[in-house]
Amino acid sequence: MIPKKIQITFYTIFIFVFFFACQNKKKPVEKIASNKIEIEKTIRSADFFYKNKQLDSAFYLYNKARANSNLKDDVKNYVYCMYYMAEIQQKHEDFVGSTKTAIETIPFLNQIKDSNYIWNIYSVLGRNYFYTYDYPTAIYYYSKAFTLKIDRINKLEAKNNIAVIYIKQHKFKKALPIFLSISKEKILKDSPENYSKILDYIGYCYYKLEDPRALSFFRKSLKIKSQANYLEGLGKTYYNLSQFYQKNKAGLAMKYAKLSYKNYTLSGNIDERLLALKFIIENSPDVESKKNMLIYISAIDSIFEVRQQAKNQFAKIKYDTKKEKEENLKLKAQKIKNELQLAKQENSNIISYIVIIFASALIVFIYFFLTSRANRQKIEATYQSETRISKKLHDELANDIYHTMAFVENRNISTQENKKHLLKRLEDIYSRTRNISKENTPTISNQNYIVLIKEMISGFNTPTTNLMINGLDTISWDSIDRTKKIAVYRSIQELLVNMKKHSCASLVALTFKELDNSIIINYTDNGRGIDINKMVLKNGLHNIENRINAIKGEINIHSDFGKGFKVLIKFPA
Template identity: 55%
Template sequence: MIPTRLNLYFSILFIFLLLLSCQKKDIITVKQKSTKAEVEKLIIIADRFYDNKEYDSAFSYYNKVKFICNPVTDAENYVTALDRMADIQQTYGDYTGSESTVTETLAYLKYIKDPKYAWDTYIILGINYVNTYDYKNALFYYNEALKLKTTEWQKQTVKSNIAFAYMEQKKYEEAIQIFLPLTTNKTIQEFPEDHARALDHIGYCYFKINDPKALSYMQKALKIRSEIQHNRGIGTSYHRLAQFYINKNPSLAKKFMKLSYEKFTIVNNIDDRMLSLKLLIENSSDGELKKYSTIYVNLVDSIFEVRQKAKNQFAKIKYDSKKEKDENLKLKTHRAENELQLEKQKNRNIISYIIIALSLSLIIVLYFYLTSKGNREKIEATYKSETRIAKKLHDELANDIYHTMAFAENKNLSLSENKEQLIQNLNVIYSRTRDISKENSPIITSEKYTLYLKEMIAGFNTPDINLLLNGIEAISWKEIEENKKITVYRVLQELLVNMKKHSSASLVVITFKTTDKNVIVTYSDNGKGIDPNTISIKNGLHNVENRILAIKGKIDIDSSVGKGFKVFFEFPL
């Protein structure tokens, strides 16, 4: 029905435009008013909210600046607003959203002479890439920041960030070579927090390469932080000392773990509290273990909920502002066109007015149709995503926690094998919690896809499970579409999770091969198998089948009780 109406409207509109083309056309020049004064007022308000850590209000005002600011004639205010928005998203752990926001500034940095704006942008990008494990891009932007003509403090800060990126890559000796000169730099020494941070990082790097100098650097960092009463820094120092003493003096290590947790609790830093809790869980038993495990799980739930809400809220602010701007632009354009037509068509007959009315009706129909369709799709996608994550939390994490608590209550944890089993269970819970929290992160589908796929599969390899992988390098992944690579990753991940939870398999074999037109993947294990009549949504295989069918593939499941489990699927290149 709608296409038929659209054809009619387009036909009438074409006739109307043809008639107008016969007339002499006037040119209307619309002079754009300067918005700089209004922009600066909004930035003052936004900065006040930002300084008071009222980030939702600050984000909203910076976003208003973005949409009324001319990025060419007023590039400084435009870049400032976007950098602050990206920084707020970064604060809430939305590194992908932060990257998307700050990238919008890159095209307009050339209009700004002051290098501090480019420096802020590059540093934000570098931090985002470090936190998403893209160290190559992180180092690229850090080095771009280092090339700028900035203050000595800014240059030393960039060097510290570069060294930290090396440390995160476990290139400890390279990191030490950068950190060491920073500790004697007068500019860094003028800022005790930065000086202590450099000493702490050096101590940690020495600790990781078993250099006895580690302890002295850790102690120096703690002394500086204690003198300036920097609670978060003190907590970090206690955490480092706890790691240092775990094998040398367990009781002293335990003391530092508790002190670290207390300091991080005072400053209300959830990420750091989780790091301390992880150490406490790994080195506790009985009631303490249960206590710290419960706190840890509650923290994971709360941080996921808070960050997800913040992410959704900031996305909605951006979407609503863009929608409002687009609507205002349409209204202004439409009003200008109407005024011109009224001046030129005073003597027009009634047919011209009918055609104008039909044209307006077409715009309204299209607008409401597309808007309604887009809203329905967004609501449906959000609901499906939330349902899937909630189910995963219930099906995987809740059961594991319950069984771990039951194990802790019923087993003698003074026995080393029981304690090791409990620690292993808690590590599994931690890994699953981390995986679920990152569930919405994009899968790498670039040239590193093979590496990430192999790492994911290798993550299921344990002393009790032997996992063999054949033919993965023979596949030309560069020629395969991105959505198909994502499907292969998710399907194998689902099969391996089911194997680990249900099959009791000791051997898993995954084989890849290609034909002229298809990619064929075979998964098999020697587990307890499954009755084909019981295959349903409950065991996750329904999702696997839907994913394969979505890329026009085929899937076949071959299993029986006691005879292992096999899945064959293929999809076109």
């Protein structure tokens, strides 16, 4: 039973809050209108920076306007800002962050009458899933965009994007008629840039279908782009021509590949420039190939660093804005308490003063105590995370890069076997870099969990290592706690990294099953194994044990030298 004094204290505070709430309802409408005007002014400034490609400043201002938007009265501005924030994140290839930003708007889309806002969100989601190779989900959002009541040009864009996905899926016969129908649209022919793109896609489909009509479409596209001095588009067409002539006219193919590289460099398209450079490396003599390889490695390192910095910066902007808003609310709450105390002074007695002062002191003490403890925990967690990432970069990438450089210096790169071996090493380094990046991406949700874990596992599937997955889709992941799913994801990733580094396995099997309200995961490989009596849990295996123990699970390891490696993981569903 609550003591009377505490009851009186709660009743007094309740009366104060109720009184203030009643007074607060009398706020002038002019103040709300003023806030909306300020938000729209911020959005206009953000639009200016976005149009002038000052994306950092634009993201900051869109986020500021979004944070101050009232979701009851100003949903349209909120969705508008979130869309452009997602666009900016996408331009920096932070596809996971962009998807998370865009999905936050989904619950509010039914409150918006303007279909163009909804189309923007569906389109940015479609592109994110396309860039992360989730083609079925990308088609789903592009199809939703196509069904909206929107301008003809937007419908054609959604239709075009679906056809592009069919190309990625090697469904050229399915993509070709879509592109041909789009090419007949008058509104498209009036735009040389877009029309030339469609001609390129048609030519590419014909090329893949071994139809000689491909060349005429490439030449027509090249003519339009040359007249318009469309550098990025010229890079694409020249690259298509280099592929077209690769088998029969190697010299001409190399000429077009170099033109592609030049135009992509001038236009600033880094990813496509690397694609052209890769083609040049694969078809160049050893001296030139070695020189281009160093350029390729340097460019990849620079791209990764710049994009990682952008991701961190945008995440920090969102976090700082949220923190600032929370601090402002706390300051407002404190101000309200002070105003209530002043209003009550005339009719209050000494006991009221003591109760108010005691309650205020207690709240301030608890606030500072919790804030101080949370800050210490954040600092410690950040230090541990940075240490782990630094070690992982050194252990998994530095040595591989050194050995790759030594291979280039000591081997004849002009031979096909050495060239393939070098490219395989570079692809392996790139794959590991992506895995380290993904490991530190916290976005694991019900909608994309199975896709994420399959994509991660497939990254370890090589010509010499075959991975088999059984039962993953039978688990009810939607009902499993997010912390457990993260632990499973990272434990499997650690097992596969250890396999790749130590076991030399050619066959790996992962089996998932749900039994008696428990999830059971069996990992087996046919690698060289270890002596279980001499085994010491270090690094990766130690990390796995800690993660499984944290979710109240258990882990059993069975191995013998030369007889493979087995791990059983079991935890409550």
